[in-house]
Amino acid sequence: MPLKGAYTPYETAQVQKAIDYIDKHHTENISADALVEEVRLDRKLFLRVFVFMTGFTVHNYLLKVRIDRAIEDLEDFSLTVEQVAYRHGFCSGSHFTKNFKERTGVRPTDYRYQLIMDKQRIGVTMISSDRIKISLECAEMSK
DSSP, rough: OOOOTTTOOHHHHHHHHHHHHHHHHTOOOOOHHHHHHHTOOOHHHHHHHHHHHSSSSHHHHHHHHHHHHHHHHHHHHOOOHHHHHHTOOOOOHHHHHHHHHHHSSSSSSHHHHHHHHHHHHHEEEETTEEEEEEEEEEEEOOO
16 A cells, blocks of 8 residues: 555656546536546545545536636626536526635625626726726726
């Protein structure tokens, strides 16, 4: 049995393939067992190396990637929170909201509200869901 954190280049390369797969296919249903089968490593070894490399279990890493990508889409006000949830592999808006709040400390709607407040603070005025106008009377510029 190798020392904790002493993994072979082959083992880390195989786990990196799984990490890359999650990053590219985060919207799909992905299980640790499916990844183990794909990279052909012993399950316990795979899970140990995965946690060593990412700091997360497979499930929590998948949720982290989904939330990180969803944050980008929450800035698009033409999408509803539920549409963002489905777009990033969550089975429902409530499941997305629960996981988003656990990881960020705020609900997605509160995150969006904060975006609006931040934009108003720097003089950005919302014209419609897909267009913004930057005010010349920016609070920061007038000081």
